[in-house]
Every structure is written in C-alpha cells, then in structure tokens.
Amino acid sequence: MNGFPTNDFVALLPIAILTVGALAVLLSEVFLVSGRRGYQAAITVVFAVAAGAAAVFRPYSGYVFNRQAVVDDFSAFVTVVVCAGLALSALVGAGWLRARNAERGEFYGLALFGTAGMALLGMATDLLVAFIAIEVMSLATYSLAAYLRRGKRPSEAAFKYLVLGAISSALFLYGSALLYGASGSTLFGELAKGRGSPLSLAGLSLVAAGIAFKIAAVPFHAWTPDVYEGAPTPVTAFMAAGVKAAAFALLARIFLSAEAGTAAQATAFSGVISGLAVLTMIFGNLLAVPQRSVKRMLAYSSVAHAGYLLVGVLSASVAGVREKALAGLLFYLAAYAATAIGAFTVVGALERRSRPDDEPADAWDLERFAGLARRRPALAFAMAVFLLSLAGIPPTAGFVGKLYIFQAAIGAQLYGLAILGVLTSAMGVYYYLRVVVYMYMRPAAGxxxxxxxxxxxxxxxxxxxxxxxxxxVADPVIRLAQAAGAILL
Structure with a gap:
C-alpha cells in the first residue's frame, strides 16, 4: 500500500493559498460591521503575492497525480504572471468599485477562485485536469462579467460569454474524447500514439477550437468586444491578462506534445494553428481600426495580440528555435499582462462615476481622452506608455516581445507569418497613436x-x-523565460 501522496498536495500549495484567500475574503463579509471594504483588496494582493512566492520557492518539482499535472519552471512562470495580474486587477478594482458603491467580497473571492483555475491550467498535463481547470477559471469569469447586475450591458456580456463559453467547453471535451479513443490516454505525453489517425486529427482540431475561444482567436473571437465592453473594467483587465496567459500555456503544452507525433500529424495540427494565426492577425487589426470606443478598440487589439502569440507557439515546433520561441512567448505574455491591465485601468479611470447602465453609448469614446495631457498629465503619460508598448515601439516591453516572436518565426523559416506580423503591427500603430494624438493634441472636452x-x-x-x-532591461526575465520554456522541450 502506497503512503499518503504528500508531494501531490504540496505541489498544489499556490492553488491552496489562492483558494484560502477566496474563502477568507468571503467570510470577512459575515463579520463586516461597516460599509468600508478597502481591506479586501489588500487581502487579495497579499494572497496573490503569497501564491506567486509559493510557486517560485516551491518545495517540490515534478509530476503529480499520476502524471496528470506537473510542477516545473513553466508552471511557476505562468502562476507568477496570473498572480501578478490578479494583484494589479484587485488594486484597480478597489477604487473603481468604491466609486460605484459596489465593493463586495464576492468580487475578490471570484477573482481568487478564477486565478486558482488559471494556475492549475498552467500545471495541467492531462486533458481532464485541463478541462476542470478551464471550468473553474471560466465560471469565475462568467460571474465577474455580470458582477454589477445593473442594466442590460453587463447581463448581455455575461450571457454571451456563458453561452459561447459552454460551446467552447463542449468542443474541448468532445475533442478530448476523440483523442482518448485514438491514443488510449488523456495525458498530453501520450497523444502522439494516435500516429496521425483521422480520429486524432479531428480531436486535436476540436481541442484547438476550444482553446481558440479562450484566447480570442479568429473566428472564435465574436464574444470579445461585447464582453470586454459590458463587463466591469477591472474585470476586463483581469480577463485580458490572466485568461490569455493560462490558455496559451495550455496550448503550448498540448501543441508541443502533439508535435512529437508523426510528420502527418504535426503538419495537420500546425496547419490549424497557422490558419488561426493568419486570420487573427489580419481581422483583429482590421476590426480595431474603425473603432471610436477605446474599450472596444482594446478588445480587438487583444484579438490581434493573440495572433502574434500563435506565431510564437507555431515557431516553437521547429527544432533550433524552440527555446527562443518559447522564451519569447512567455515574455510576451508577461509584458502583455502588465500593458493590458494598465491600459484598461486608464479607461476605467475616465468612466463616469454613475452606474454603468447609465453610461451613454460614447462612454469610452475617443473624445473622453481629448486634452487628458492637460487635465491629468500623469494619467496621459501612463496611457501613452501602454499604447506604445501595444504598438511594439521601443523601448517598451511590447517591442522586445514582438522582436523575439518575429525573430523566432524567421529562424523557423515561417517568413510569411513573420512578414504578416510586421505589417499588421504597423497597422496597429495607427489606431494606438490616434489615442495619443487625442490626449496630447486635441483640446479638452470639458x-x-x-x-x-x-x-x-x-x-x-x-x-x-x-x-x-x-x-x-529584458535580459533577466528573458533568461527566466528560457529556463521555463526549456522544461517543455
């Protein structure tokens, strides 16, 4: 008889910390004697930092739960990114919710539960564990999207997210069943046993479609602008940073496992990812250009950035550039998390303090940014930094991330994708700098x-x-990303 699986539970320490934090915040509502809840954001930040530290200084590394999950540098990197995103989103939510008299423990509790699901997704090496993690993450974000429960906009956003999310979960689960039928296992490392069979290829395609919804890749992106616009702005920031990082971590693990199969299997799955990347880069940028709502523009921008990240995933399948591609992918996820949260924070700061359902259609119109440099120069400077990073202009994190992604694509001889990525990035410069022009070169709108x-x-x-x-100073983080990515290889 085997002893108690201590290492299995020790490995889940970051997830346990996040779960305990969620319970602590929810229980604090029971003993609340006043309407002041500022401490709840502080509690959330403390538990997020503790979970990130537990992932870095982990007492155990290796496979757990019969190889269904793994604790390694890759999962630690993903956990740190999503925990950092949680901490920043909690700080953003504190002021935003207080101004609307909507600060409650449920908000922070759901965010902590959702982050626990993201961290588990970064550890998953089994399709069933991945499905459980996706559902934990998704149920929390569905609820957060409708957190305010005021007016049609949040309800519509949550309903669309729930319905389309359920469809994506069904695709992922059905694809997992097909992969089990083809390989006899749900472990990522055993997927190559399908040997390019039609059943395996169909399963991989369905699993890829399910993940494509989470990363907002075209043509599975239709929910993104409406949900991002309808959800509370701190929730939008949290989703843009955390959900994307966790979903790409899962896609990278599955994709590289599938690439260990036959040439036919690898080519077919690579073709699916390549097609998604092309469509996502083109339509994400094209749809962002005409947007006057800055919040919707950032939503379509998120779609475009998913395309660049898909190029990084695809490059990681080519020998010789795998480490560089994975390092660029992880670095890009970290850089995008900070940039997206910052940009949505500025957008949230410019919203009126009335209830969201009282907001007019132009609540996030470009005119609200007019003259911001004169009214609030620090806020305008921060937004300019974030937009320049999203555009990939040096010396920002976004530039370094795109540089590594496109260099890896060229090294992998994916010249068409690299050229398309550069051209669509140039297109993005237009709609990002348009906001900067309004902030610095247009008169204040009063x-x-x-x-x-x-x-x-x-x-x-x-x-x-x-x-x-x-x-x-990107080198230290790049080296950490290289060490984390090397684990997958």
Missing part, C-alpha cells in the same frame, strides 16, 4: 475629472514600471 484613488495610482505606477523596465 469632462469631469478622472477617477482618482491611491490603489489605482499604485497599480498604474507598477504597470508603467514593468512595461518600461522590461523594455530596457
């Missing part, structure tokens, strides 16, 4: 002062610091 809180200022300062430092 709007009320932006929302201001200490927590929001801390979050913005941290995000700006990360974006700038990763653009100037």
């Amino acid at each position: 709007e009320a002062e932006p929302l201001s809180s200490a927590a929001t200022s801390v979050a913005l300062a941290a995000a700006v610091a990360v974006v700038v430092l990763l653009g100037i």
Whole structure:
C-alpha cells in the first residue's frame, strides 16, 4: 500500500493559498460591521503575492497525480504572471468599485477562485485536469462579467460569454474524447500514439477550437468586444491578462506534445494553428481600426495580440528555435499582462462615476481622452506608455516581445507569418497613436475629472514600471523565460 501522496498536495500549495484567500475574503463579509471594504483588496494582493512566492520557492518539482499535472519552471512562470495580474486587477478594482458603491467580497473571492483555475491550467498535463481547470477559471469569469447586475450591458456580456463559453467547453471535451479513443490516454505525453489517425486529427482540431475561444482567436473571437465592453473594467483587465496567459500555456503544452507525433500529424495540427494565426492577425487589426470606443478598440487589439502569440507557439515546433520561441512567448505574455491591465485601468479611470447602465453609448469614446495631457498629465503619460508598448515601439516591453516572436518565426523559416506580423503591427500603430494624438493634441472636452484613488495610482505606477523596465532591461526575465520554456522541450 502506497503512503499518503504528500508531494501531490504540496505541489498544489499556490492553488491552496489562492483558494484560502477566496474563502477568507468571503467570510470577512459575515463579520463586516461597516460599509468600508478597502481591506479586501489588500487581502487579495497579499494572497496573490503569497501564491506567486509559493510557486517560485516551491518545495517540490515534478509530476503529480499520476502524471496528470506537473510542477516545473513553466508552471511557476505562468502562476507568477496570473498572480501578478490578479494583484494589479484587485488594486484597480478597489477604487473603481468604491466609486460605484459596489465593493463586495464576492468580487475578490471570484477573482481568487478564477486565478486558482488559471494556475492549475498552467500545471495541467492531462486533458481532464485541463478541462476542470478551464471550468473553474471560466465560471469565475462568467460571474465577474455580470458582477454589477445593473442594466442590460453587463447581463448581455455575461450571457454571451456563458453561452459561447459552454460551446467552447463542449468542443474541448468532445475533442478530448476523440483523442482518448485514438491514443488510449488523456495525458498530453501520450497523444502522439494516435500516429496521425483521422480520429486524432479531428480531436486535436476540436481541442484547438476550444482553446481558440479562450484566447480570442479568429473566428472564435465574436464574444470579445461585447464582453470586454459590458463587463466591469477591472474585470476586463483581469480577463485580458490572466485568461490569455493560462490558455496559451495550455496550448503550448498540448501543441508541443502533439508535435512529437508523426510528420502527418504535426503538419495537420500546425496547419490549424497557422490558419488561426493568419486570420487573427489580419481581422483583429482590421476590426480595431474603425473603432471610436477605446474599450472596444482594446478588445480587438487583444484579438490581434493573440495572433502574434500563435506565431510564437507555431515557431516553437521547429527544432533550433524552440527555446527562443518559447522564451519569447512567455515574455510576451508577461509584458502583455502588465500593458493590458494598465491600459484598461486608464479607461476605467475616465468612466463616469454613475452606474454603468447609465453610461451613454460614447462612454469610452475617443473624445473622453481629448486634452487628458492637460487635465491629468500623469494619467496621459501612463496611457501613452501602454499604447506604445501595444504598438511594439521601443523601448517598451511590447517591442522586445514582438522582436523575439518575429525573430523566432524567421529562424523557423515561417517568413510569411513573420512578414504578416510586421505589417499588421504597423497597422496597429495607427489606431494606438490616434489615442495619443487625442490626449496630447486635441483640446479638452470639458469632462469631469478622472477617477482618482491611491490603489489605482499604485497599480498604474507598477504597470508603467514593468512595461518600461522590461523594455530596457529584458535580459533577466528573458533568461527566466528560457529556463521555463526549456522544461517543455
């Protein structure tokens, strides 16, 4: 009889910390004697930092639960990114929700539960564990999208997200069943046993479609602008950073496992990923160009960035550039998390303090950014930094991330994807710099002062610091990303 699987449970320490944090925040509502809940954001940040530290200084590394999950540098990197995203989103949410008298423990509890699912997704090496992690993450984000429960917009966003999310989960689960039928196992490492059979190829395609919804890849992106616009802005920031990082971690593990199969299998799956990358880069940028709503523009921008990340995943399948491609992919995820949260924070600060359902159609119109440099120069500077990073302009983290992704694509002889990535990035410069022009070169529209809180200022300062430092001193993080990516190889 085997002893108690201590290592299995020790490996889940970061997830346990996040879960305990969620329970602590929810239980604090029971003993609340006043309407002040500022401490809940602080509790969330503390538990997020503790979970990230537990992932870095983990007492155990290796496979757990009969090889259904693994604790390694790759999972630790993903856990740190999603925990950092949670901490920043909690700080952003504190001021935003307080201004609307909507700060409750449920918000932070759901965010902590969702992050636990993201961390588990980064550890998953089995399709069933991955499905459980996806559902934990998704149920939390579905609920957060409708958190305010006021008016049609949040309800519509949550309903669309729920229905389309259920479809994507069904695709993932059905594909997993087909892969089990082809290989006799749900472990990622055993998927290659399908040997390019039609059943295996169909299963991989369905699993890829299910993940494509989570990363907002075209043509599975239709939910993105409406959900991003309808959800509370701190939730949008949390989704853009955390969900994308966790989903790409899962895609990288499955894709590289599938590439260990026959040439036919590898070519077919690579073709699926390549097609998704092309469509996502083109349509993500094309649909962002005409948007006057900055929040919807950032939503379509998120779609476009998923295309660049898909190029990194595809490059990782080619010998000789795998380590560089995976390092670029992980670095890009970290850089995008900080940049997206920062950009959505500024957007949230410019929203009126009335209830979201009272917001007019132009709530996030470009005109609200007009003259921001005169009214709030620090806020305008932060937004400019984030937009330059999204555009891939040096010396920002976004530039370094794109540089590594496109260099890996060229090294993998994916010249068409590399050229398309550069051209679509140039297209993105237009709609990003358009916002900068409004902030610095247009007269003020006479709007009320932006929302201001200490927590929001801390979050913005941290995000700006990360974006700038990763653009100037990227080597330490790149080396960490290389070590994390090497585990998969």
